[in-house]
Every structure is written in C-alpha cells, then in structure tokens.
Amino acid sequence: MVKISKIETVIEKIQTPAYVCEEALLEENLKRLKEVAERSGAAILLALKGFAFKALASLVDKYLSGCTCSGLHEAKFAHEFFKGSVCTYSPAYKEEEIDEVIALSDHLIFNSFNQWEKYKAKALGKTSCGLRLNPEVSSSPVDLYNPCALYSRLGITKENMQYDKLEGIEGLHFHALCEQDASALEEVLKGFEERFGELIPRMKWINFGGGHHITREGYDVEKLIALIQDFRKRYNGITVYLEPGEAVGWQTGSLVASVLDIVHNGMDIAILDISAEAHMPDTLAMPYRAMIRGAGEVGEKPYMYRLGGPTCLAGDIMGDYSFDAPLRIGDKLIFEDMIHYTIVKNTTFNGVKLPDLAVLRKDGSYEVVSQFGYDEYKRRN
Numbered sequence: 001m002v003k004i005s006k007i008e009t010v011i012e013k014i015q016t017p018a019y020v021c022e023e024a025l026l027e028e029n030l031k032r033l034k035e036v037a038e039r040s041g042a043a044i045l046l047a048l049k050g051f052a053f054k055a056l057a058s059l060v061d062k063y064l065s066g067c068t069c070s071g072l073h074e075a076k077f078a079h080e081f082f083k084g085s086v087c088t089y090s091p092a093y094k095e096e097e098i099d100e101v102i103a104l105s106d107h108l109i110f111n112s113f114n115q116w117e118k119y120k121a122k123a124l125g126k127t128s129c130g131l132r133l134n135p136e137v138s139s140s141p142v143d144l145y146n147p148c149a150l151y152s153r154l155g156i157t158k159e160n161m162q163y164d165k166l167e168g169i170e171g172l173h174f175h176a177l178c179e180q181d182a183s184a185l186e187e188v189l190k191g192f193e194e195r196f197g198e199l200i201p202r203m204k205w206i207n208f209g210g211g212h213h214i215t216r217e218g219y220d221v222e223k224l225i226a227l228i229q230d231f232r233k234r235y236n237g238i239t240v241y242l243e244p245g246e247a248v249g250w251q252t253g254s255l256v257a258s259v260l261d262i263v264h265n266g267m268d269i270a271i272l273d274i275s276a277e278a279h280m281p282d283t284l285a286m287p288y289r290a291m292i293r294g295a296g297e298v299g300e301k302p303y304m305y306r307l308g309g310p311t312c313l314a315g316d317i318m319g320d321y322s323f324d325a326p327l328r329i330g331d332k333l334i335f336e337d338m339i340h341y342t343i344v345k346n347t348t349f350n351g352v353k354l355p356d357l358a359v360l361r362k363d364g365s366y367e368v369v370s371q372f373g374y375d376e377y378k379r380r381n
C-alpha cells in the first residue's frame, strides 16, 4: 500500500510538538483490514497496546469488530470509547480488578492454569473464557518482542498443559508474531496445530494474536486470507480472531518537531522539541532509525546534523541525518510513521512536554484533539 501523506498542506498550522494522525491514511488501513475480515471470515480487533487514539475510535468502529485489551485500564478504555466487543488478555489478573475485568470483557483469556482455576467460578457464564498457549515457534526478529523466546512467561507450553482442567474453556489464543508476513503466521500455525491441534475441535474460537503486518506494502494479504479460510474449513467453520495493533496505526501519521537550537561539537547538532527517549522510545529500545521527510542518510545530502532531544539524557539522540539545505532555528521536521507504539508509550521524563495529539481530517482541516501541559508531569511525579 503506497500512502500519500497530506501533512505538508497544514504544516504552518502545526504547533509543535504534535503527533498528527491522518484520518484518510488510517481509513485506508482500516479498509484493508475489513476486506481481510470479510473475505476470510475472521473477526479483527484493534490491539489498544499499539494504537489507542480515542478521537479516532468512531472511525475504527466503522471497520473493525472491537478491541483487544491487556488488562483493566485498556478494557475500560475500549468500553468507554469504542462500540465493538472487548477481548482481554493479561499475563496475570489481580484479585481486586477481576470482577470489573469480567464485566467489561466479552472474551477473557488466561495465561496459566493457576489463573484460570482462581477466577473460573467468577468468570463462567459471564464471559467466554480462553487460554493463551505458547506455540514455541516464532521468527520474531528481536527477543524484546518475541513471546516465544527462551523462558517466556507468555502462554502455556505443551509441557504445562493440564488436559483435565479444560472444562469451561471455549477458546485458544496465541500471539507469536512481530511485524511479520503471512508466511511467518503459517509457520506459527503449524507449530500451534502440532502441539494443540487436538483441542481445537472442542473450541468456539481461536485467536491468532497480533503482529500481522497486514497494511505494510508487500504484505501477502491473499496468503493470509487463504490460511484463515483453510483453517476454518478444516475446523468446521470455527471463529478466528486477529488482533493487530501496529497494522492499524502503521504509516498513518507523524510526529512534528521544531528545531530549538543548533550547536557545534565536532559536528553540527540540532536540538529539537521532541525526545527520542520520551516520545519515540522504540527508536532506542528496538532500536531503529526513524525516517524524516526530506532527509537522507549520512553523506547522502550536503548538510549533515546530529538530531537530539531537549532532555538531559546524553543518549537522547535520533541519529545523524543529512539535508538539502542548512537547518535553521524554527524549522519543522516531520518524523514519519510515529503514531503506533509512540503515543501509548510516551512519558513526561525530565519534565518535557508531551506532544499534542492532532488529526488531519479527511476534509483537509487540522484539529488538535488533546493537549498536555505541566499538569501531566505534576500528577505523575
């Protein structure tokens, strides 16, 4: 999917820092996801972990079946802002939260037999209960994002299966992918069926988790649809769920920053009003290099700068970028693809202001939907 951003049409209006989600781009992703759902027969839920943007919830509602939540707060958020169903999975539920979680959730997925046994009596009859299983197959590129890595706490392994405790369980869940293609799902599905296939006919639903990079250019949508159709055919039309997060927010907008100062220490260094550490933490955690509109690699264009944040963390650095013209104080820089896994992870570290949340509407208007100030820092410290 090649997407055309229109952010430059409103760049003058943007007060930085701001995360700007483009409604038209989000809708393109949602349309593709809906097509997958319709053609495969699967239901698709938005994983709030990667993309929780309440101002755009009604748009998401038009295309997806609901939200996947990782605990009480996400379940409350899904219930408050979205219309569809709520599926909750948490590595461990707390006693004082479980009643509310049950009341909010259409599906409730447990991570261990301990947890299932502990909450079974409360949950049965009120929500459809499932278990997260560990297929022990994953080609996830980084251990930080690999739920099937050695000693993973996420999901029950075949070795820990307790076949006598399955009564009341209506669904099985696995989540083993990260930014991956349909062929990676095929591998995981094979591992899942080898280990747990005999249980599938007893279930009402199977949840294939997230990490399907469905909206990325070059993703093999036809293969995904064929895999799901084949699976459903083999298991009597069983209901399949997908719960992508990243694929919903993928390339739907940017983080817009301004140059606050330019200093020199062996090279030119621009200080921006956004922070890699606080506002785009995956660039340091994964790590990966963010793309900047119009900027190139080191040596590609004539004017080179190291870009850094306004915090006092020495490593708060986005990287070295080259530009066609010298940067000036006040220039705006557009960091590409900064909507998923940024807003949901950002912090008020070092008292730095959180970027506004803004939407570029389909009609071309620019709307700031949330603003943050000193209060955010005060409340959290």
Ligand SMILES: *Cc1c(COP(=O)(O)O)cnc(C)c1O
Pocket (backbone or CB within 6 Å): 047, 049, 050, 068, 089, 175, 177, 178, 179, 209, 210, 211, 212, 243, 244, 245, 246, 247
């Ligand atoms: C993170 C997560 C997702 C979403 O993953 P993406 O990579 O954002 O698609 C779905 N399900 C579970 C259980 C998760 O932990």
